[in-house]
Amino acid sequence: MTAERILMTGGDGRLGTELLPLLDNAVAPSEAEMDITDPAALEATFRKHRPTVVLHAAAYTDVSAAQRERARCWQVNVCGTRNVVRAAARAGAKLVHISTDYVFEGTAGGYREDDPPGPVRNYYALSKLAAEELARFCPEHLILRTSFRARQWPHPVAYRDVYTSQDYVDVIAPMIAAAVRRCREIPHDVLHVVTERKSAFELARRRRPDVQPGSKADADVDLPEDISLDASRYQALARTWSDE
Numbered sequence: 001m002t003a004e005r006i007l008m009t010g011g012d013g014r015l016g017t018e019l020l021p022l023l024d025n026a027v028a029p030s031e032a033e034m035d036i037t038d039p040a041a042l043e044a045t046f047r048k049h050r051p052t053v054v055l056h057a058a059a060y061t062d063v064s065a066a067q068r069e070r071a072r073c074w075q076v077n078v079c080g081t082r083n084v085v086r087a088a089a090r091a092g093a094k095l096v097h098i099s100t101d102y103v104f105e106g107t108a109g110g111y112r113e114d115d116p117p118g119p120v121r122n123y124y125a126l127s128k129l130a131a132e133e134l135a136r137f138c139p140e141h142l143i144l145r146t147s148f149r150a151r152q153w154p155h156p157v158a159y160r161d162v163y164t165s166q167d168y169v170d171v172i173a174p175m176i177a178a179a180v181r182r183c184r185e186i187p188h189d190v191l192h193v194v195t196e197r198k199s200a201f202e203l204a205r206r207r208r209p210d211v212q213p214g215s216k217a218d219a220d221v222d223l224p225e226d227i228s229l230d231a232s233r234y235q236a237l238a239r240t241w242s243d244e
Helices: 014-022 039-049 070-091 123-135 169-181 200-207 232-242
Strands: 006-009 053-056 094-100 141-146 157-159 190-193 212-214
Touching: 006 014, 006 039, 014 169, 039 070, 053 070, 070 094, 070 123, 094 123, 094 169, 123 141, 141 169, 157 200, 169 190, 169 232, 190 232
Parallel strands: 006 053, 053 094, 094 141, 141 190, 157 212
Antiparallel strands: none
């Protein structure tokens, strides 16, 4: 069977730098080489690499700054995704789109893939929900909702009243890579790629024991109470992969 030719956006980002060594036959041009907000430059990159799979990992991800830099956030997350979707569709490539748990309101937790998203809590969430809807226009697509942190917790404080299923990027990246390698086999168009539910404080203490507890009331942006995702669908697939 011919190996997939994977073209990844956001290859110099936090997730992209972890993913690239895990994916054979993947190329990840820098932002300077492949600006997703420039349709002409994007098309030129697609003609050069002729991808069969497009892994769209580029995004504006600063939740707090997105409240102030709305135009930039929208340009990258929505307009950029629209450009990637159009280019992937023209190329006949399968789109694997990296999305986020923030497409949900974050009051109930345990969200499944088929639960209705929204209402959004902040501007970043709005942009990523719009990006998800655009990704669905690609004839062949797989949406991976995930959430990750840098390898080390970067803040002196972590919130005890925010619950999540996110994990550190070096934990999440191999899970995403496994899904990308098998994207043709996955019988779903949405997949939650996360670990178990825990508070942000519990997650922080795993790698920063001196972290102090805080409250989301101190944040400068509206944060969800419980944004955890149900990953049963991914776990079931992963068990079959481990049996191979």
